[in-house]
Structure formats: structure tokens, C-alpha cells
Amino acid sequence: MPDPIYDSPHYTLYGSPISYFTGKVRAYLDWKQLPYREVLASAEVYKEVILPRVGFAVIPVVTSDRGETLQDSTDIIDALEARQGGPAVVPATGVQRLAAALLELYGDEWLVIPAMHYRWHHNREWAMRAFGELSMPHATPEEQLAIGTKRAGPFAQAAVLLGAATPAMQQAVERSYEALLAELDAHFSQLPYALGTRPSTADFGLYGPLYAHQYRDPASGALMRRLAPNVARWVQRLETQTAPLAGDFLPGDEIAPTLLPVLRRQMREQMPVLADSARHLEAWLASHPGERIPRAIGSHRFVLEGEEGERIVRPYSLWMMQRARDVYVSLSGSERVRANAWLDSIGGQAFRDYQGPPRLVRSGLSVALA
Ligand SMILES: N[C@@H](CCC(=O)N[C@@H](CS)C(=O)NCC(=O)O)C(=O)O
Structure with missing residues (x-):
């Protein structure tokens, strides 16, 4: 029987409540009212x-009941969005489309720093237990803590690898995050979602x-x-989806002025890191011809809230940047003028x-030359 809303395949989402990118995809599936079931990713x-x-x-x-397998939250949303119809989560107009791509890049590839810092430096034991529960749902709490501690190991290191390494930098991460919360709180006190009364890939990325x-x-x-009750309410709106398939983006390709401080923060914090990452990747490619590009290619210095630190260089982030640049480069005429x-x-x-590196395609959790 056709689905009441779409003649859609039925999907299975393999994920977890504690997973960053599962949340992003789940919020999309829920808002879009796609038929799916979620299966916990146990061992x-x-x-x-x-x-x-x-x-x-x-x-x-x-996965779908038609035999497909989709991986990567950005590609999953793109693929489903291209086939499902219904109200779009990517705006049709230039500046809003660009803002959505930028905020997805920011949520996916930059806010991972505070996310990992707070999880592993302020919620550590809770998170270890949660990893254990997920991995072995039927084990005892002690067994779960033991297995969780083991499984969470690589994730627990991520906070440091991504930059929140020294006490001074951890404080900088907290200053930046708390200021972001204040900016987002002001925005969500005015509008239910990033770009209007309908969620977009900007919201799913931030979520x-x-x-x-x-x-x-x-x-x-x-x-x-x-600190930010309106941000918590926005999370709850996306979590419970009281009004799926409703709402619209602001008219006239407008971006609410309350969103601008968030984008200014992204430009200030993330853009220098991406530009420098592009130079690193070019140098890496020149010295490793024909080799597969790993998930991290060394490390570089970066600055946050006036503090200087060190973090790994992640080529994957440059693929997300390329997507945002593709939106920008596709704009012409008056749309380009307005975007500028x-x-x-x-x-x-x-x-x-x-100036990006040579064109990239996604390859698993890293990238390859197109
Ligand atoms: N960029 C991917 C990344 C997926 C990802 O990083 N997933 C995490 C959990 S939220 C994971 O399973 N990572 C395994 C690993 O890093 O080896 C996406 O958008 O889905």
C-alpha cells in the first residue's frame, strides 16, 4: 500500500541516541515523516x-527495503531529499541556500570541538556507560562500563585531537560555545528554526x-x-516534531539578522582553519602521489578566542567546504551580487x-581526488 504521504521505500536507521550524526538524520526523517524504524547499533x-x-x-x-545502503549524514539527507518530494529542507533561493550549506558545515565539522570537549571532559563516566549500554544492552552495569570504556577510547581522544587539548584552550572552547549559545538563544527567541518556520539542513547540521x-x-x-532555554526548546521541537512538513523559509531570500552573529563566529573561527587545511592537503598530495588520503594528515596551529592551539587536519572537512563553495559558485547575476x-x-x-585543493569526492570517512 502506498505510504499516505509519499510512495516511499521503508527505511531502517542504524544509529544511537548518543551519536552526533544519527541525531542529524533522525531529525530529518522525523520532520519529513518518512517511514522508518530505528535499530540500535549494538556490537x-x-x-x-x-x-x-x-x-x-x-x-x-x-538502508531501504529496496536493498540500498546509505552512509554519511549529508549524503543520506541529499539522497532522500532528491527522491522524496514534499516540502524541501534545502532553500531554493541563493543566499538562504548558501547559509544552509555553511551552517551544515559549521555544525558537522566545527561544533564537534565543543561537543567532544564537553562530552569527554564534563560527562566522561556517563558517556563511557552509555557506550557500554549501546554495545552490550543486556550486560550488567559493571560489564557495560568496562566495555564502554574500551569502545569509547578513540572517541574520548577526539576532544584533544580536535583542539581542546590544554586547559587554556579548553577554556577558550567553553567561552566560544557559551557565546554561541547566547547568540542562538537570541535567534530562537525570534524564530522557530534557523531560516524561518521550516527546518532546513542548517538546523539538521546544528542539531x-x-x-x-x-x-x-x-x-x-x-x-x-x-544559559539558552530557547536553544533547548528548539532541540525539543526537532526531537518531538510537533509540526512536521509545516512552515516556510523567510520570504525574499532573507536571513534573520539574529542569525548573523552565528555566521560571523563561523567565519572568524572555522574559515582560517579550512583555508590552512586546504594548503596542508595540497602539500600532502604533492608528497604522497597516488596514495589514499587518510582521515587526518598531520596537525596545524589554530586560534580560538585569542588562544593558540593545535589540532589535526581533516580532509573530510574540505569536502563539506567544497559543497558550500559549490553553492556559492553556482550563483550568478543578482543572486551572486546579493550573496557577496x-x-x-x-x-x-x-x-x-x-582556494580549494583539487576537486574532492567523499570516500568513506575521508576523501579522494575526483
Ligand atoms: N561525516 C559522517 C560521519 C559519521 C560519523 O562520524 N559517525 C560517528 C558516530 S556519530 C562514527 O561512527 N564514527 C566512527 C569513527 O569515527 O571511526 C556523517 O556525516 O555521517
């Missing part, structure tokens, strides 16, 4: 489904870190509710001037 599910279908251990993974880590992890959730003026208003010169 058994990794072995029986994810590894055989994907080839490496990752969530989220979406990744702001749901699983910063809202659900107990100490982080308490901080969010205290808008980028100038958010300090986006580095985005306009960005």
Missing part, C-alpha cells in the same frame, strides 16, 4: 549489518552536536537549559577568496 548490529554493508564501522547508516552531546549529555544539557553583499556583512571574505 552485533555492527558485525551483522554495518561492516558487511558499509565495509567499516560507522553510524548512522540508512547533530546540539542534541546528542550538548542537550542529552547530563552536565551539558543542564548548561544549555540554564551578505558574505561581506558576516566577515566572509575568506570564504569568498577560498
Whole structure:
């Protein structure tokens, strides 16, 4: 029987409540009212489904009853959006489309720093237990803590690898995150979603870190509710989806002025890192001809809130940047003129001037040359 809303395949989402990118995809599936069931990615599910279908251990993974397997939250949303019809989560007009791509890049590839910092430096034991529960749902709490501590190991290191390494930098991460919360709180006190009364890929991108880590992890959730109750309400709106398939983006390709401080922060914090990452990748390619590009290619210095630190260089982030640049480059005529003026208003010169590495395609959790 056809689905009441779409003649749609039925989907299975393999993921977890504590996973960043599962949250992003789940919020999309829920708002879009797609028929799906969610299966917890236990150790058994990794072995029986994810590894055989994907080839490496990752969530989220979406499969359909037509035999497809989709991996990577950005590609999953793109693929489903292209086939499902219904109200679009990617705006049709230039500046809003650009803002959505930028905020998805920001949520996916930059807010991972505070997300990992708060999870592993403020919610550590809770998170270890949660990893254990997920991996072995039927084991005792002690067994779960033991297995969780083991499984969470690589994730627990991520906060440091991504930059939140020294006490001074951890304080900088917290200053930046708390200021972001204040900016988002002001925005969501005026508008239910990033670009209007309908969620977009901007919201789903931001929801990744702001749901699983910063809202659900107990100490982080308490901080969010205290400092930014309107952000917590936006999380709850996306979590419970009281009005799926409703609403619209602001008319006239407008971006609410309350969103601009968030984008200015992104331009200030993330753009220099992406520009420098592009130079690193070019140098790496020159010295490793024909080699597969790994997930991290060394490390580089970066600055946050006036503090200087060190973080790994992740080529994958440059693929997300390329997507945002593709939106910009596709704009012509008056849309390009408006986009340039808008980028100038958010300090986006580095985005306009960005010189990427050779064209990239996504390859699992890294990239390859196109
Ligand atoms: N960029 C991917 C990344 C997926 C991802 O990083 N998933 C995490 C959990 S939220 C994971 O399973 N990582 C495994 C790993 O990093 O090896 C996406 O958008 O889905």
C-alpha cells in the first residue's frame, strides 16, 4: 500500500541516541515523516549489518527495503531529499541556500570541538556507560562500563585531537560555545528554526552536536537549559516534531539578522582553519602521489578566542567546504551580487577568496581526488 504521504521505500536507521550524526538524520526523517524504524547499533548490529554493508564501522547508516545502503549524514539527507518530494529542507533561493550549506558545515565539522570537549571532559563516566549500554544492552552495569570504556577510547581522544587539548584552550572552547549559545538563544527567541518556520539542513547540521552531546549529555544539557532555554526548546521541537512538513523559509531570500552573529563566529573561527587545511592537503598530495588520503594528515596551529592551539587536519572537512563553495559558485547575476553583499556583512571574505585543493569526492570517512 502506498505510504499516505509519499510512495516511499521503508527505511531502517542504524544509529544511537548518543551519536552526533544519527541525531542529524533522525531529525530529518522525523520532520519529513518518512517511514522508518530505528535499530540500535549494538556490537552485533555492527558485525551483522554495518561492516558487511558499509565495509567499516560507522553510524548512522540508512538502508531501504529496496536493498540500498546509505552512509554519511549529508549524503543520506541529499539522497532522500532528491527522491522524496514534499516540502524541501534545502532553500531554493541563493543566499538562504548558501547559509544552509555553511551552517551544515559549521555544525558537522566545527561544533564537534565543543561537543567532544564537553562530552569527554564534563560527562566522561556517563558517556563511557552509555557506550557500554549501546554495545552490550543486556550486560550488567559493571560489564557495560568496562566495555564502554574500551569502545569509547578513540572517541574520548577526539576532544584533544580536535583542539581542546590544554586547559587554556579548553577554556577558550567553553567561552566560544557559551557565546554561541547566547547568540542562538537570541535567534530562537525570534524564530522557530534557523531560516524561518521550516527546518532546513542548517538546523539538521546544528542539531547533530546540539542534541546528542550538548542537550542529552547530563552536565551539558543542564548548561544549555540554564544559559539558552530557547536553544533547548528548539532541540525539543526537532526531537518531538510537533509540526512536521509545516512552515516556510523567510520570504525574499532573507536571513534573520539574529542569525548573523552565528555566521560571523563561523567565519572568524572555522574559515582560517579550512583555508590552512586546504594548503596542508595540497602539500600532502604533492608528497604522497597516488596514495589514499587518510582521515587526518598531520596537525596545524589554530586560534580560538585569542588562544593558540593545535589540532589535526581533516580532509573530510574540505569536502563539506567544497559543497558550500559549490553553492556559492553556482550563483550568478543578482543572486551572486546579493550573496557577496551578505558574505561581506558576516566577515566572509575568506570564504569568498577560498582556494580549494583539487576537486574532492567523499570516500568513506575521508576523501579522494575526483
Ligand atoms: N561525516 C559522517 C560521519 C559519521 C560519523 O562520524 N559517525 C560517528 C558516530 S556519530 C562514527 O561512527 N564514527 C566512527 C569513527 O569515527 O571511526 C556523517 O556525516 O555521517
